[in-house]
Amino acid sequence: MDKVLARGSGTPTPRPRARTALTLAAAGVAVFAVTVAVATSASAGTTLGSSAAESGRYFGAAVAANKLSDSTYVGILNREFNMVTPENEMKWDATEPSQNQFNYTNGDRIVSHAQANGMRVRGHALAWHSQQPGWAQNLSGTALRSAMTNHVTQVATHYKGKIYAWDVVNEAFDDGGNGARRDSNLQRTGNDWIEVAFRTARTADPGAKLCYNDYNTDGQNAKSNAVYAMVQDFKARGVPIDCVGFQSHFNPNSPVPNDYQANLQRFANLGVDVQITELDIEGSGTAQADNYSKVVKACLAVSRCTGLTVWGIRDSDSWRASGTPLLFDGNGNKKAAYTSTLNALNGGGTTPPTTAPPTTTPPTTAPPTTAPPTTAPPTTPPAGGGCTATLSLNQWQGGFVTYVTVKIGASPANGWTVGLTLPSGAVITNTWSATPSGTTGTVTFRNVDYNGQLGAGASTEFGFQGNGVGPSGTATCTVR
Secondary structure (H helix, E strand, O other), X not given: OOEEEEOOOOEEXXXXXXXXXXXXXXXXXXXXOOOOOOOOOOOOOOOHHHHXXXXXXXXEEEEOHHHOOOHHHHHHHHHHOOEXXXXXXXXXHHHOOEOOEOOOHHHHHHHHHHHHOOOEEEEEEEEEOOOOOHHHHOOOHHHHHHHHHHHHHHHHHHXXXXXXXXXXXXXXXXXXXXXXXXXXXXXXXXXXXXXHHHHHHHHHOOOXXXXXXXXXXXXXXXXXXXXXXXXXXXXXXXXXXXXXXXXXXXXXXXXXXXXXXXXXXXXXXXXXXXXXEXXXXXXXXXXXXXXXXXXXXXXXXXXXXXXXXXXXXXXXXXXXXXXXXXXXXXXXXXXXXXXXHHHHHHOOOOOOOOOOOOOOOOOOOOOOOOOOOOOOOOOOOOOOOXXXXXXEEEEEOOEEEEEEEEEEOOOOEOOEEEEEEOOOOOEEEEEEOOEEOOOOOEEXXXXXXXXXXXXXXXXXXXXXXXXXXXXXXXXXXEEO
16 A cells, blocks of 8 residues: 545545665675574464464564564564565565566565464565556556566566465556546556456466455445456456455544445455455554454454454554554554454454365456457357357457357367467467467367366357467367
8 A cells, every 4th residue: 555545535645655675685695684583482362363363364464674684573573473465575666676687585585584483475566556667667558568467477476385365456446436447557558457467377376365455445435346346247257366455544534434344245245355454543542442443353254354464563664654553652562452453353253264266267258358359259059069269369569368269069068179370479378267288389278177068059268378479360179
């Protein structure tokens, strides 16, 4: 989150978050300094993390790599939290300061500290209109789309197997009250950019949960309704999305909304986890403590609310430090808000389901593209047995996504195979809902386990993404 929300006027007022400077590994000394503090064992129910774990949840904090040498900071981190989110160290400008030149030093340092102390990691954030490096800000259209997919692939692949959940896309909707997408350089690459980012992330790190994250969506309003509609659409079409993050930045002029729990629940009812991702509440004393308690109790009441993260540890670490919004004061002392939070966690709640994200994307109907299908899909089943395969191409400079609709003829099928030839130089980088025989030249795609057996006249679809020029001709289709 990088906004202070002046909610009394209904308009968010931008203010940059204090940024963690990108530390280059000159001489490779400071950035690889070993953190000497170790986790302190605690009885269940006496710390935030252990109390949350009793109901199957996590309690995390946003962490800055340059503060891991602060013994007070690390002492609280290791004692209280069982999830960490790198505050700035995994964002685009930090991880890819020059195009195709990646720097993971500070992100790796946080991950290593988490692993050494029994904590998990939320990755934040793969695609975002803000905190882009200068070279990306200067791109547009197809060049930017290709750069985005490459960035998502490279970063998610680097951390594959080490991330509990990724904020794949961050803050893509505007605050105008009309539920529109934010007018950003990424949005101008095509309305399907969010879908492409999620599909790319699933391929790069199939074991991580994939989340959409935003602010000003904590209650039901035009913005949260728009996010809801997007998630509903993604779930209906099999776009891989596992969770929605609610940043939950509150202040006295914008307290926890009365429908906070109900809003979390309606998203959970779509079949996604919900997470409180950047919680901080400006204020002090009883009022602040009560608001923290309200947020925790709302999460505990929603079975698919899997955890909470506060955006910082001590008030002095906060991007809005003057509002004293966190659970520990600047000296590291527990505040009244800490006690109310711990008490709420110890009050118990529902148990989240233990489901893992799918490693392949479920069957889908045809997703929207920025380019129309190159041929019209058949309206009737092909005569006799067999099947037909129809291509729909979304092309940009240097890359493409192709969607293939497979329609079965008059006889049922126990499996299908689609063959096509890629143009010279085209390379497939990821595929969903099918298994390819290769990545270049003539490629055959076979059904996966869930979309092979199809009745007469039924249809399914699969897709693939690649570099170069995508196929636009006809494809062969056979059934088994």
